[in-house]
Amino acid sequence: MPRSAVALAALALLGATTGCSLLAVPDARTPGGPVPLPPKQVVLAAAQALDDAGGARIEVAQDGPAGRRTASGALVWGARDEAALTVTDETGTGQLAMKDGAIDLARQGGATGHADRAGAESLDPKAGPAPDGFAGGWMTALVTNPGSRAYAIGQRVPLRSLGGEEMGGVTVAHYQGSVPVDEFFGVDQELSPARRAATLDWYRQGGVAVIGFDVWVGPGQRLLRLRETARGSAGTTVTTTDVPSVGTGDETPPAGG
Numbered sequence: 001m002p003r004s005a006v007a008l009a010a011l012a013l014l015g016a017t018t019g020c021s022l023l024a025v026p027d028a029r030t031p032g033g034p035v036p037l038p039p040k041q042v043v044l045a046a047a048q049a050l051d052d053a054g055g056a057r058i059e060v061a062q063d064g065p066a067g068r069r070t071a072s073g074a075l076v077w078g079a080r081d082e083a084a085l086t087v088t089d090e091t092g093t094g095q096l097a098m099k100d101g102a103i104d105l106a107r108q109g110g111a112t113g114h115a116d117r118a119g120a121e122s123l124d125p126k127a128g129p130a131p132d133g134f135a136g137g138w139m140t141a142l143v144t145n146p147g148s149r150a151y152a153i154g155q156r157v158p159l160r161s162l163g164g165e166e167m168g169g170v171t172v173a174h175y176q177g178s179v180p181v182d183e184f185f186g187v188d189q190e191l192s193p194a195r196r197a198a199t200l201d202w203y204r205q206g207g208v209a210v211i212g213f214d215v216w217v218g219p220g221q222r223l224l225r226l227r228e229t230a231r232g233s234a235g236t237t238v239t240t241t242d243v244p245s246v247g248t249g250d251e252t253p254p255a256g257g
Contacts, residue, residue: 036161039154039159039160039161039173039175039177040154040155040159042173042175042217042221043150043151043153043154043159043175043215043217044151044154044155045221046147046150046215046217046221046222046223047147047148047150047151047154047223048147048151048221049147049220049221049222049223050145050146050147050150050223050243050246051077051078051145051147051148051151053246053247054076054077054078054079054080054247055074055075055076055077055078055080055246055247056074056075056146056243056245056246056247057072057073057074057075057243057244057245057246058071058072058073058074058075058085058142058146058241058242058243058244059071059072059241059242059244060072060141060142060239060240060241060242061239061240062138062237062238062239062240063237063238064235064236064237064238065234065235065236065237066090066126067090069087069088069089069090069138070087070088071085071086071087071088071096071142072085072086073085073086073096075142075143075145077145080100081098081099081100081101081117082098082099082100083096083097083098083103083142083143084096084097084098085142087105087142089125089138090125091107091108091125092107092108092109093107093108094106094107094108096123096142096143098117098143101116101117102114102116102117103115103116103117103120103123103143105123117143120139120140120142120143121133121134121135121137121139121140122139123139124136124138124139127139130198132192132194132195132197132198133198134195134198134199134201134202135202136202136237137199137239138239141239141241146223146226146241146243147223149226149241150215150223150226152184152188153177153213153215153226154215156179156183156184156187157177157178157179157184157213158177158179159175159176159177159213159215160175160176160177161173161174161175162174162175162176165216167216167218167224167225168218168224170218170219171219172216172217172218172219172224173216173217173218174214174215174216175214175215175216175217176212176213176214176215177212177213178210178211178212178213179210179211179213180209180210181200181203181204181208181209181210181211182200184211185199185200185203186200203230203232206230206232206233206234207232207233207234208230208231208232209232210231211228211229211230212228212229212230212231213226213227213228213229214226214227214229215227222246223243224242224243225240225241225242225243226240226241227239227240227241228240
């Protein structure tokens, strides 16, 4: 989870710049007004704010050569490590439930898969037999705080501002950048050496040398959307995570509820 002094410093800077828009949008300043914050600071602050919220509803869609996958529901992290998601992939629709990091994925037809949070990739229909294998990160993303990925993007990806966009009736900031696969995953200390090697090998086999990232941040340090684009020899895979609402509530809502 993003608990870095860098992110905390970004939050402190946000609090100190009274009246400064969160959005680092080119040419959005007024004469004599505060300078917009650099994209890195905005994204790190939004990642920290989502991490502090402790939970969110998420909607995830992946489009690639194999077709479309979707997932929606509730995800909780921190003191609780839970999820309740409806997942649709090439095998049909299933219900993913996570409690204290233990995952059960009940698919149509009665088949049920079990894994712990660290082994979520084993539940992917494309997963191989290796316990430290990597199948593209779809299942891992479904049980991981989106703020954690946003934090990694803010730290490792050179981002530029694409300006303001309308989303849900408000102006939000859109940031974009790309980074070599080796640079993004090769420094990820949360991965075991075996998982790191398997991840890098998976991208190499698919001919993916660079990953593109887009981040949308709204007013109030609100992380709204993440998008990952991987172009390789097998085609282009785009994974988009929307965060329509945040907060844990009293209970994890039922999947799809």
